[in-house]
Amino acid sequence: MTRTQQERKAETRGRLLDAAAALFASRGIDAVSVDAVAEAAGRTSGAVYAHFGSKQGLLLALLDEWKQSMLTVLFAAVAVAGEPGDQLAAVWESLAGDGAGPGRAWSLLEDELWLRASRDADVAAVLTERNAEARRITARQLAVWALRVGATPVGDAETTATLLRALLRGLELEHRVDPAAVPPATAVLGLATLLGLPPDRQADPPDSHLTTRRP
Amino acid sequence: MTRTQQERKAETRGRLLDAAAALFASRGIDAVSVDAVAEAAGRTSGAVYAHFGSKQGLLLALLDEWKQSMLTVLFAAVAVAGEPGDQLAAVWESLAGDGAGPGRAWSLLEDELWLRASRDADVAAVLTERNAEARRITARQLAVWALRVGATPVGDAETTATLLRALLRGLELEHRVDPAAVPPATAVLGLATLLGLPPDRQADPPDSHLTTRRP
DNA sequence: GCTGATATATAGTTATCGTTATCTAAATGC
């Protein structure tokens, strides 16, 4: 089985990036050695340095090529569910679902990257750019969605997108550590409120007691 | 100057914890060596191991004795400002204020702890407990505040507290990396919405255009 | 096939870190 050099290089690069993504997500970036990444990719650390120059270079390359974000999961969830209220529940479920599915590991890595960006200007630059794009996309989808279901979000689309994404990230961070602290109804209520979803379009009332107030 | 052993021990312990808090916050836990903590406290690593047994022990002790949380800052901010809208702005300012003040470093450490808790059961246990207490306190204060200013929060006090704290954490995480992405008006709008603050009680309208919608 | 180039493997090197074992000096109790 003979391949061209380009193919060989490209495959190695892909394997290294995939292995890095998986390991970084499951164990945390600092806890993963370059050798571990290389071994998981069926290569050695020499290949990593030939391709990326340093561990940081590997991380930045991974960030650059990373397509799988919060967004993909979210839109998929919305597309599937029917009623607006159910869509919000599906959004939350896709992020916080108890299955140890990939969403969990990815969101963990995303949070770690945000934290790392606070101290690493290179990571911050990449993340800021990606974030702006993600916010734009979210805002556009959100505007369409609001028209369709008759919701009146609290602010303009970009502002609402910022608030939504922040709320989701905050809830998810807490839920991962202390799931009981964030029941699904709480998350859905928060989303529905920011989105200005009229009560009659919200979820069917089996657990509507969670939206009542006891002052 | 002769001191009792208890005093000596207590002072060393305090100095070590203070140094650890400052260094962990500014550089990140993993990036700080035990020797660095000891040196900053005017001691040596031997003292750390005599007191805490391990670096993890130092971290857990720090967590246990940590009084300074998001809450202290928040309530102080509310207490000072006058109008409800201004209070919300003050809350956000105290978290996101551009001053490199201690609030910034502390919130960074808090976020790192939440992340670490996802992979460290001991940290998760401490954090979960602290979190439940913080939520209770927030909920209580929130109920009082809502009555006073005539706000009708979106859910019961505990639910609203959860949503508020999650939103703040998410916004703050984003703001630290990309301040321009989270203008103050956006944060205030989010808080006011979850708190059900009537528009006439919100901030004076110099920048009220930010609360209007362009669909 | 042979040569030059390229991709990856191999084997260090150096530095750092957590931890432990041992030693010293200070305080306590009799």
Next chain:
DNA sequence: GCATTTAGATAACGATAACTATATATCAGC
């Protein structure tokens, strides 16, 4: 005052990690 306990200092160990220098395998062009 002397023995004992205790707080903390000192020095070394062992592991691990990022990175580098060099060797080897693989491919391209002739």
